[in-house]
Amino acid sequence: MRKQTMQRDWIATARTLNEALPYLQRYEGATVVIKFGGNAMGDDEAMNSFARDIVLMRQVGVNPVVVHGGGPMINDLLKRLNVSSEFVHGKRVTDAATMEVVEMVLAGRVNKRIVQAISDAGGRAVGLTGKDAKLMVCDQTDPDLGFVGTPSEMDPTVLTKLFEAEIIPVIAPIGMGRNGETFNVNGDTAAGAVAAALKADRLLLLTDVEGVKDQDGKVITELKAHDIIDLTTAGVIAGGMIPKTETALMALNGGVRAVVILDGRTPNACLLELFTEHGAGSLIRQG
Ligand SMILES: Nc1ncnc2c1ncn2[C@@H]1O[C@H](COP(=O)(O)OP(=O)(O)O)[C@@H](O)[C@H]1O
Numbered sequence: 001m002r003k004q005t006m007q008r009d010w011i012a013t014a015r016t017l018n019e020a021l022p023y024l025q026r027y028e029g030a031t032v033v034i035k036f037g038g039n040a041m042g043d044d045e046a047m048n049s050f051a052r053d054i055v056l057m058r059q060v061g062v063n064p065v066v067v068h069g070g071g072p073m074i075n076d077l078l079k080r081l082n083v084s085s086e087f088v089h090g091k092r093v094t095d096a097a098t099m100e101v102v103e104m105v106l107a108g109r110v111n112k113r114i115v116q117a118i119s120d121a122g123g124r125a126v127g128l129t130g131k132d133a134k135l136m137v138c139d140q141t142d143p144d145l146g147f148v149g150t151p152s153e154m155d156p157t158v159l160t161k162l163f164e165a166e167i168i169p170v171i172a173p174i175g176m177g178r179n180g181e182t183f184n185v186n187g188d189t190a191a192g193a194v195a196a197a198l199k200a201d202r203l204l205l206l207t208d209v210e211g212v213k214d215q216d217g218k219v220i221t222e223l224k225a226h227d228i229i230d231l232t233t234a235g236v237i238a239g240g241m242i243p244k245t246e247t248a249l250m251a252l253n254g255g256v257r258a259v260v261i262l263d264g265r266t267p268n269a270c271l272l273e274l275f276t277e278h279g280a281g282s283l284i285r286q287g
């Protein structure tokens, strides 16, 4: 009985591998940037499942780069410190005291939790911020937002060195100012800038919905850049989806081959997207 079950499992695994093989070959040596947002991180199981996907990508020869968020974790610590915080157009108004907390949470607790999860899953990861090796130099986005930055000069040299050593970079969205400032960068924006600097093959934006939905709430599996503009003008793309689709357009213009917006809560979301025919979520291409 047990032998039969094992045999069936083995056959199923072999079939899966056989189906995945052309995709594994297609992505060998490819660069894939993955934005892992604070809401997608959820509990330890979600974190560990994400880490296993990333390690598997590395094992089959992909160069994965993780850019993370951590908005809910920043909110938690600000609340414990009795500091109030507000968002304007999806960006946190960041004064000097808030910036200190943002840097502590993102570069410290959140970044190291991901590095540890990747290590526990059998991989090797190095945690960075935009300050490390001048990866992401920023200018102020808008004086009314305080220390919120827009990436303006990227130097991805340190990332390519890590690829050569088969180490997975894990990047916190903290930017370096030109005059000693520290900038808080929206996680989606940072991921788009990193993907464009690397001319990545894929940018995966993990979120808490299955993808970009149409006016009837149905997921649109393939979109061109002009569809995004039409859907935004019509008000179908709204709220938190706006910075994501804006990032997608910016990344495509910056030389990224395709962007996918997908549900980070689905087990093995990244692997399903890369290594199956149907993929997952909404695929956005230039055009
Ligand atoms: N057309 C759309 N398709 C899908 N989601 C949309 C759309 N328009 C607005 N949204 C909203 O965008 C949200 C995703 O953005 P956000 O909450 O900022 O994600 P995250 O926390 O993962 O960065 C969805 O939960 C949904 O409420």
Ligand SMILES: CC(=O)N[C@@H](CCC(=O)OP(=O)(O)O)C(=O)O
Residues within 6 Å of the ligand: 036, 037, 038, 039, 068, 069, 070, 071, 072, 074, 090, 091, 092, 102, 148, 149, 173, 184, 185, 186, 187, 188
């Ligand atoms: C400028 C700005 O708003 N920065 C974000 C950075 C973290 C982030 O983007 O986290 P999620 O991806 O989890 O939302 C913030 O302070 O919350």
